[in-house]
Amino acid sequence: MSKEHGKNFINGSRSSDGNTVINSYSAFSGEPLNTTFFQATQAEVEAACASANEAFFEFCNFSSSKRAKFLNCIADELDALGDDFVEIVHQETALPYPRINGEKSRTSNQLRLFAELLSRGDFYGARIDTGDPSRQPAPKVDIRQYQIGIGPVAVFGASNFPLAFSTAGGDTAAALAAGCPVVFKAHSGHMKTAEIVAEAIINAAQKTDMPSGVFNMIFGSGVGKALVQNPHIKAVGFTGSLSGGNAICKMASERAEPIPVFAEMSSINPVILNEGAIKNRGKLIAKELADSVVLGTGQFCTNPGLVIAIKSESFSSFIDDLSTEISNKASSVMLNKGTLSSYVSGIETLEKYHGIEVLSRGQSHEGQATPYLFKASSKLLLDSDELLQEEVFGPATVLIEAQDRNELIKCLSAMRGQLTATLISEEDEMAASSDILSLLQHKAGRVLINGYPTGVEVCDSMVHGGPYPATSDSRGTSVGTLAIERFLRPVCFQNYPDHLLPDAIKNSNPLRINRLINGSFTKDSINL
Amino acid sequence: MSKEHGKNFINGSRSSDGNTVINSYSAFSGEPLNTTFFQATQAEVEAACASANEAFFEFCNFSSSKRAKFLNCIADELDALGDDFVEIVHQETALPYPRINGEKSRTSNQLRLFAELLSRGDFYGARIDTGDPSRQPAPKVDIRQYQIGIGPVAVFGASNFPLAFSTAGGDTAAALAAGCPVVFKAHSGHMKTAEIVAEAIINAAQKTDMPSGVFNMIFGSGVGKALVQNPHIKAVGFTGSLSGGNAICKMASERAEPIPVFAEMSSINPVILNEGAIKNRGKLIAKELADSVVLGTGQFCTNPGLVIAIKSESFSSFIDDLSTEISNKASSVMLNKGTLSSYVSGIETLEKYHGIEVLSRGQSHEGQATPYLFKASSKLLLDSDELLQEEVFGPATVLIEAQDRNELIKCLSAMRGQLTATLISEEDEMAASSDILSLLQHKAGRVLINGYPTGVEVCDSMVHGGPYPATSDSRGTSVGTLAIERFLRPVCFQNYPDHLLPDAIKNSNPLRINRLINGSFTKDSINL
Incomplete structure (x- = not known):
């Protein structure tokens, strides 16, 4: 483990410019644990967002198989964390060992499921309308659409899932799968846990040649506003209380540029x-x-x-x-x-x-x-x-x-x-x-x-979302592969020569994915 | 044509409770035209939204073929509008006759394209993960997902497209296709046009047995805030200026319940x-x-x-x-x-x-x-x-x-x-x-x-959207079939007996649509 405990993760390095230090506490005794954490300064928040933005332009153009490799590598790094890690999570959260081990597997399986989704390729939403120069009254141009990452995503981890809804949890996995670098705000309830998971992500990023700003993590209370309102941030994922989620929505609404906020909040089920x-x-x-x-x-x-x-x-x-x-x-x-x-x-x-x-x-x-x-x-x-x-x-x-x-x-x-x-x-x-x-x-x-709502299966069909106040946007889910849609936007290309098109919408269909061509779904290539 | 000129369209009837009357003007002379319009009162705005909400629960459960019939019928009604209608549009907007006729065809073709989309069925986003009682360590439950309408949608028409981006335009067509009733705010620049188109929609609604609140239209300036902030409204579509779009976003951000706003605004292309x-x-x-x-x-x-x-x-x-x-x-x-x-x-x-x-x-x-x-x-x-x-x-x-x-x-x-x-x-x-x-x-x-941006093809692949300030949400398009996604939300069903599931995700696949079943796309039925 790193010797630089307690520092923020910015652009692949550790940073501790601030003077405010905060503690993580034992869930059992309430006593501070041995590591202190440096609250991120305004400048550090900005640096984290700027590095995510710089990484974005490279990261989002990587092939989906390259991004899948990164996700699988994070999963491997998580799996490799041993009993000493589980003990730290236990100290910070009082969650029982079997639950922590279960949540750890769930988290790495979730990353692997998104890697599979990247191979399947339907997240591209590839659509092609081929041209017809002879159409009357006007010729029809060739137009092709796919989905790309929306930009850097801010993620706020949950208190109750230190792994599956936190540092390398569903929001982070969905954003990275979509090609969006992440700036993660560590939850004050389990910062030691967050630090070790962030190190696992950074290790995986280095092993798979990702840009250094692909994942950043900041500590501290009161840094959320600067994060949500940073112009580089293009979407927010949050899991927590209704008041917390409403506050994040309000911060976002004060921005000049509106951004989607996916806050999962309160439900009485x-x-x-x-x-x-x-x-x-x-x-x-x-x-x-x-x-x-x-x-x-x-x-x-x-x-x-x-x-x-x-x-x-x-x-x-x-x-x-x-x-x-x-x-x-x-x-x-x-x-x-x-x-x-x-x-x-x-x-x-x-x-x-x-x-x-x-x-x-x-x-x-x-x-x-x-x-x-x-x-x-x-x-x-x-x-x-x-x-x-x-x-x-x-x-x-x-x-x-x-x-x-x-x-x-x-x-x-x-x-x-x-x-x-x-x-x-x-x-x-x-x-x-x-x-x-x-x-x-x-x-x-x-x-x-005839079931009970506790227990949320991670799969293609899951919807962990719902109308307000369950979430701030019922059009999203924070669990399951559909979660990637929150961080994608469509873009179309008109009259492009084939060689300049992204692979997903090239004539030859090199990715062998299902595409909507002139109104029908097919994996066929196009012979013009 | 109706004898009740100038009144608001609420729940299938005409309403004129207010005292404020407004005029439409000749685009050529600047003189008021012969009809006066009743600005909707606060109570009328509320009534329009309440009727849309009541209609929603029936309308969203209609089969997609029934909704398709409605859309096709609106298209027929529009096509049947003759030269006297075109003359009115011309008076209100100064647009040349061929352009108006072209826009009229575009508008009805757009409705028909959404009807086709409803038949194709991919908008359902049907996903099925079948159960596995023998899975270890825990049995896998049967979970199935599809998309349903988000709820009543408020639509603000554009000044520059009195037909294709107005009363029966792309936002309305997409919302109705999604199963969302519409409350339309008529643009002050072409209220006579709007009235005739709204009558066409109401005729079609009656002919195809739609609930009376499926389409509502209100007149007046200053009614937008009451509309956007009404609790029944679950999404907003807008086409207009940057300042207008920003104002709508601000109104929406003041709501207790956040809703998605799809404002198409400013672009220098x-x-x-x-x-x-x-x-x-x-x-x-x-x-x-x-x-x-x-x-x-x-x-x-x-x-x-x-x-x-x-x-x-x-x-x-x-x-x-x-x-x-x-x-x-x-x-x-x-x-x-x-x-x-x-x-x-x-x-x-x-x-x-x-x-x-x-x-x-x-x-x-x-x-x-x-x-x-x-x-x-x-x-x-x-x-x-x-x-x-x-x-x-x-x-x-x-x-x-x-x-x-x-x-x-x-x-x-x-x-x-x-x-x-x-x-x-x-x-x-x-x-x-x-x-x-x-x-x-x-x-x-x-x-x-090697093309020019004017001319926006209405097709599956079109994206008429983009990052702010082009729109308030780059994840949407206001032209093309993908526009329907803005007004849909996913919902999943766990452990349902087959006969209680929506048709889109029943074992037998009665709609013969493409579905994602256990990670693969297929039109096959399921034999459990």
């Missing part, structure tokens, strides 16, 4: 229970749901925060079962002191709130998060009460009992945008829920039947 | 001349370029506003030739008084500006726009002088002589984002310009070789 399902397998559902609520101390953006069903005897029994399940759950350590105090204050607010009651609480332990089950009046949802719509980040969930089907639909309609929405139902009652399912697709990025 | 080309065919290029500059009184967003080459004897001769060509060009009537006075004041500013000289002017005529050719010091571009970067809307262009190749590249690098960039070059000198071409793809949405 409603779970709707049909009567037949709770009647036939209520105890099992209660157990599975309780497991999903406390999984990873509830520190997932897909944590089920709202459970809703129509009043019935079965639902009453289910409520009892779920209460028992939650009361049997152990407390656990959260990511850091700030996360725990947010959770505690969120719980206190719910406890005191008119129309909300505590149904049960899990075991408690000093300095840990206690699981909670609340019941809220449906009126709170119907009145669009802010409180119930806001995510409480941690192992808590809120039950709502609708008086009838009409009220259930009204409750669901009043809900804000979500990452996920889930229907638990027996086969024979699903068809009758088709109106609910149709509504849910406008409320969420992912709709599940 | 640089034309770069290589020495060989001007040496071998300078006179022809001068003639073609002059024709392109004055085409349609220069009232195109793709009008070539900047011509740049390296200093040479050939370029000096070319400058003389172009000066002669421009001096022989006639003046012509602009769209309206406002457009003319903007042009005149733009010309006056250029005339007085330090470092800019008039090379020649065309014939002048009271109340008409005179063509102008200017020459500017390259220093103005290098110093990022605002003036030279701003579009002067009308038949004027500015020449720049670079001292050497190095200065040419610096000038191009200093240029802001453009809709188009053009290289005029002989075959044998193109390869040496590959660095310039590579730079231009980051500066523009469309790069041309």
Whole structure:
């Protein structure tokens, strides 16, 4: 490991021009860990962005196979990190070892999936309309389109995924795959982790001959504004709280040049229970749901925060079962002191709130998060009460009992945008829920039947996104290969000689990719 | 034609609750035309947006063939509009009859192209990852993704294209194709035209059983803010000036919920001349370029506003030739008084500006726009002088002589984002310009070789977009089938029984569309 601990990563070198130093803390003791970090100065932020911009013009023109090699090499470097690395992540985040190892594999697999996507080539969006000089009333010119990187991307890592949604996480992988250099703002919750991962990326960049500014990382609080507002930055990826995401959107809106901001923020991930399902397998559902609520101390953006069903005897029994399940759950350590105090204050607010009651609480332990089950009046949802719509980040969930089907639909309609929405139902009652399912697709990025929203598969079909406030732009996903689209823009070439065209749209189709030629998809070459 | 002239179109009816009436004017005499228009009240704007929202839930779930029928029917209705309609457009805009008829065909062809796109089905972006219960360490769930409409879209029509970029123009066609109802703000420059086209759309909506709120149109100035900030509106399409587009972006940024704004704004469309080309065919290029500059009184967003080459004897001769060509060009009537006075004041500013000289002017005529050719010091571009970067809307262009190749590249690098960039070059000198071409793809949405940017083909491959300030979001195009992507968002379905899935991602592939299944594109059905 490098001897230059705590310095910013700028243009392939380490930099520590500032006077402000900050600490990373043990998630267990709250004590500062041994490395101090240099907060980036304004000039360092600018230098990082300028180096990303300089790298862009070379990087975005690299062949997709060359960029794939870089991504695979980062994955190899990550895989090579051993137990000492896992121990550091554990110290900074209190996440259990198996979870960290799982997240590490997920992160390198994600990089490899983007490398595969680069080979497949559909991200190019290659489209060709060949010319026709004889067309009347005017000749038709040859026009060809593909997608290129939008420019340098600023990425803000998440507190809750120190690897998969951080330094070498999905946003970084998608941006690099798209040909966009990255300026990454390390999360204050796991800066030692970030440093080691950034070193892995830089090693990979050097081994695969990438330009030195292809990846940069800055430390510090209060450096976000300078980053988002830097003219070289052409898009932003963010994972975090609603207030954090809204702040980033506001910073971006103050720029002269608007840029897309993809902030993944707040979601309460409603779970709707049909009567037949709770009647036939209520105890099992209660157990599975309780497991999903406390999984990873509830520190997932897909944590089920709202459970809703129509009043019935079965639902009453289910409520009892779920209460028992939650009361049997152990407390656990959260990511850091700030996360725990947010959770505690969120719980206190719910406890005191008119129309909300505590149904049960899990075991408690000093300095840990206690699981909670609340019941809220449906009126709170119907009145669009802010409180119930806001995510409480941690192992808590809120039950709502609708008086009838009409009220259930009204409750669901009043809900804000979500990452996920889930229907638990027996086969024979699903068809009758088709109106609910149709509504849910406008409320969420992912709709599940008979599953639990925690656990986000990294694949082509995944949408980890959704209408506001789940994200700031429902047209993007931050997980899965479609994530690359956020950082690409189309450009077309009119009347170009073949040899000057990018490979993706040359007559001979040297990349052997699927292309839309004169309205039909084909891998054929063009013989003019 | 309807007897209810001048009223807003809301939810399939006409509405005139307000007290403010406004006029449309003759582009020739400046006198008010016989119909007065009712400015929409705040409540009417809200009603229009609410009706679009109500229509959305039905409209977006229609089969693509049903939406295609609607688009084709609008096209038929437009085609059926006769000479009396063309006369009205002519009165309001002063555009010549052949141009209006051409634009009318272009508009209906555009609608038909989107109908074809709906049949082709690739806009669904269908992706399927089938499940694998035996996968280790965790089973793989079945996940399927497609794209649905984002919600109601606000569209602001352009002054310079009363048909193709207005009421039933590209933004409206793309939004309707995507399953998004439209609230259209009629441009004050051609409200009578807008009314007739809106009636055609409403007729088509009724004939094809669309929900009554599928298309709404409001009149008036100062109603834009209420429209853009209405919570039902989920995206904005705009074509107009830089200041207008910036204002719309600012309005949108003040919303609680961020929405994408696709504003197509300002572009000077640089034309770069290589020495060989001007040496071998300078006179022809001068003639073609002059024709392109004055085409349609220069009232195109793709009008070539900047011509740049390296200093040479050939370029000096070319400058003389172009000066002669421009001096022989006639003046012509602009769209309206406002457009003319903007042009005149733009010309006056250029005339007085330090470092800019008039090379020649065309014939002048009271109340008409005179063509102008200017020459500017390259220093103005290098110093990022605002003036030279701003579009002067009308038949004027500015020449720049670079001292050497190095200065040419610096000038191009200093240029802001453009809709188009053009290289005029002989075959044998193109390869040496590959660095310039590579730079231009980051500066523009469309790069041309040996052509002129005026004339925007409506096809799959077209990009009518580009980096700011050409547009507010370089990831979109407002012409061509890719325009639909602006108004779609992905949603995925996890563990769904086949019969509840949308047709686009059902096992049997009933729509016979191309889909990405487990990483490969195929039209095959799935046998599980």
